[in-house]
Amino acid sequence: QKEVEQNSGPLSVPEGAIASLNCTYSDRGSQSFFWYRQYSGKSPELIMSIYSNGDKEDGRFTAQLNKASQYVSLLIRDSQPSDSATYLCAVNLGAGGTSYGKLTFGQGTILTVHP
Amino acid sequence: KAGVTQTPRYLIKTRGQQVTLSCSPISGHRSVSWYQQTPGQGLQFLFEYFSETQRNKGNFPGRFSGRQFSNSRSEMNVSTLELGDSALYLCASSLGTADYGYTFGSGTRLTVV
Numbered sequence: 001q002k003e004v005e006q007n008s009g010p011l012s013v014p015e016g017a018i019a020s021l022n023c024t025y026s027d028r029g030s031q032s033f034f035w036y037r038q039y040s041g042k043s044p045e046l047i048m049s050i051y052s053n054g055d056k057e058d059g060r061f062t063a064q065l066n067k068a069s070q071y072v073s074l075l076i077r078d079s080q081p082s083d084s085a086t087y088l089c090a091v092n093l094g095a096g097g098t099s100y101g102k103l104t105f106g107q108g109t110i111l112t113v114h115p
Numbered sequence: 116k117a118g119v120t121q122t123p124r125y126l127i128k129t130r131g132q133q134v135t136l137s138c139s140p141i142s143g144h145r146s147v148s149w150y151q152q153t154p155g156q157g158l159q160f161l162f163e164y165f166s167e168t169q170r171n172k173g174n175f176p177g178r179f180s181g182r183q184f185s186n187s188r189s190e191m192n193v194s195t196l197e198l199g200d201s202a203l204y205l206c207a208s209s210l211g212t213a214d215y216g217y218t219f220g221s222g223t224r225l226t227v228v
Binding site: 034036042043044045046049088090099100101102103104105106107108 | 146147148150157158159160163164165170171173203205207209215216217218219220221222
């Protein structure tokens with residue numbers, strides 16, 4: 001089992017729809033979770049961070065965390081063609097010293113929003 | 116506020132050579148992490164430095180090394196380059212805890228021929 005696993009893509013949604021991206025992780029003690037967006041040929045850009053169970057909203061983006069199920073998701077509402085990118089789930093696996101500065105990434109989900 | 120700066124942006128090296136990459140973090144950030152990104156393996160953690168000390172290390176051979184200076188700038192070095200070292204090398208900076216996330220630089224594209 002991979003330490004951080006994302007739902008297989010690619011994911012294609014029409015403009016204006018909700019895109020749902022999912023991620024599971026292996027270490028129950030993990031405390032910090034991130035979603036990055038990476039456009040082709042560019043570096044990852046942090047779009048959401050979440051640390052507590054529940055939902056966190058920022059504009060059109062909502063991150064959801066369920067530590068009991070070891071599950072984190074990202075919802076993108078009113079999807080736009082400019083949202084087309086690879087979305088990376090990243091986790092500070094474990095807690096304390098073992099996780100310092102170390103993000104473990106999922107393999108990424110390619111999202112395409114078509115007009 | 117300036118972002119994370121990586122130099123050079125592109126490098127072409129020959130097998131067996133060594134290479135040094137540089138990363139200047141966001142002002143005030145004391146933690147610098149390094150990652151390798153390849154199409155096959157995705158993003159993999161190399162190591163992390165905080166206040167000139169390596170706090171964490173990934174599963175890479177000893178040919179990969181790094182250091183951090185007192186001004187928080189960091190360098191990574193790869194010796195005896197192999198074709199498989201061709202990748203995008205990314206550094207990320209943070210305040211030192213995960214509370215504010217990690218910001219990536221634009222990366223250095225290394226090609227080994």
